[in-house]
Amino acid sequence: MSRKKDISLMRKTIVAGNWKMNKTPSEAKALIEELKPLVASETSDVVFCVPAIDIPAAIEAAAGSNIAIGAENMYFEESGAYTGEIAPNMLTDLGVKYVILGHSERREYFAETDETVNKKVLKAFEHGITPIVCCGETLAQREQGVTIDFVRQQIKIAFQGVSADQAKTAVIAYEPIWAIGTGKVATTEQAQEVCAAIRACIAEVYDEATAEAIRIQYGGSVSAASAPELFAQPDIDGGLVGGASLKPDFGKIVNYK
Numbered sequence: 001m002s003r004k005k006d007i008s009l010m011r012k013t014i015v016a017g018n019w020k021m022n023k024t025p026s027e028a029k030a031l032i033e034e035l036k037p038l039v040a041s042e043t044s045d046v047v048f049c050v051p052a053i054d055i056p057a058a059i060e061a062a063a064g065s066n067i068a069i070g071a072e073n074m075y076f077e078e079s080g081a082y083t084g085e086i087a088p089n090m091l092t093d094l095g096v097k098y099v100i101l102g103h104s105e106r107r108e109y110f111a112e113t114d115e116t117v118n119k120k121v122l123k124a125f126e127h128g129i130t131p132i133v134c135c136g137e138t139l140a141q142r143e144q145g146v147t148i149d150f151v152r153q154q155i156k157i158a159f160q161g162v163s164a165d166q167a168k169t170a171v172i173a174y175e176p177i178w179a180i181g182t183g184k185v186a187t188t189e190q191a192q193e194v195c196a197a198i199r200a201c202i203a204e205v206y207d208e209a210t211a212e213a214i215r216i217q218y219g220g221s222v223s224a225a226s227a228p229e230l231f232a233q234p235d236i237d238g239g240l241v242g243g244a245s246l247k248p249d250f251g252k253i254v255n256y257k
C-alpha cells in the first residue's frame with residue numbers, strides 16, 4: 001500500500017531521544033540546558049526519554065521549553081510488591097508525557113515479551129501517557145526475509161485491546177536491531193518499506209483514518225546526516241534517536257529541514 005507525501009504532511013514530525021542508561025541527574029540537567037536552544041522547533045514535537053532517576057531534574061530543566069519528557073520503560077501495575085519497578089501514576093505525577101515500550105534492549109536483556117509490552121501499552125493509555133511502541137527485526141530475520149511478518153506480529157500483539165481513538169495518538173518506532181548503535185543505518189528504502197508495512201498493518205487492524213493518524217518513527221544510528229532523507233519518506237514521521245540525542249547534533253536532527 002503506498003500513500004502520497006501530501007497525506008503524510010498532516011502528521012507532525014516527532015523526534016525523540018532515547019538516552020538509555022546515560023547521564024546522572026546533574027548531568028541530565030546540564031545537557032538539557034545545553035540542548036534546549038538547539039532543539040527549539042515549530043515543526044517537530046521533541047521528546048527526551050531519560051532514565052527514571054533523571055526525570056525530576058529533566059522536568060525542571062525543560063520547564064518552559066518545547067521539550068516533553070518521556071520515560072524509557074514502566075510497569076503495568078499502579079502499585080504493589082514489584083521491587084524496583086516504576087508505576088505509570090508515578091510518571092504522570094512528575095509530568096511525564098511519553099514512555100518508550102518494548103525497546104529491543106528491554107526485550108533482549110530484561111525478558112520483555114510482546115505480551116508484557118501489550119499490558120504496558122494498555123496501562124500507558126489508561127494513564128494518558130503516549131506510548132512509543134518499539135518493534136524491529138534481527139539481522140538473521142532480515143536475511144531470512146521474514147522482517148515484515150515479524151514486525152506485523154509485534155505490532156498486532158502490542159495493540160491488542162487498544163481502541164482506534166487511542167491508537168491514533170500512539171507512536172510506533174521501527175528500529176531494526178542490526179542498526180542500533182552500530183553506525184549501520186538502514187537504507188532509506190528499507191526503512192520506508194517497513195514503516196509503510198506497519199501503517200498498512202494498522203489500517204488492517206483498525207481503519208485508514210487510524211493508519212493515517214498514527215506516527216511512525218525510524219530508529220537505528222540516526223544522525224544529522226541521515227535524518228533529512230529518512231524523515232522525508234512518506235511513512236516516516238520522525239526518529240527515535242539513541243547516541244546522537246546526547247549531543248548538540250540532536251538539534252540538527254530535530255531541525256532536519
Ligand SMILES: O=C(CO)COP(=O)(O)O
Nearest residue numbers: 018180181220221242243
Ligand atoms: O535504540 C535506539 C533508539 O531507541 C537507537 O540507538 P542509536 O541511535 O544509538 O543507534
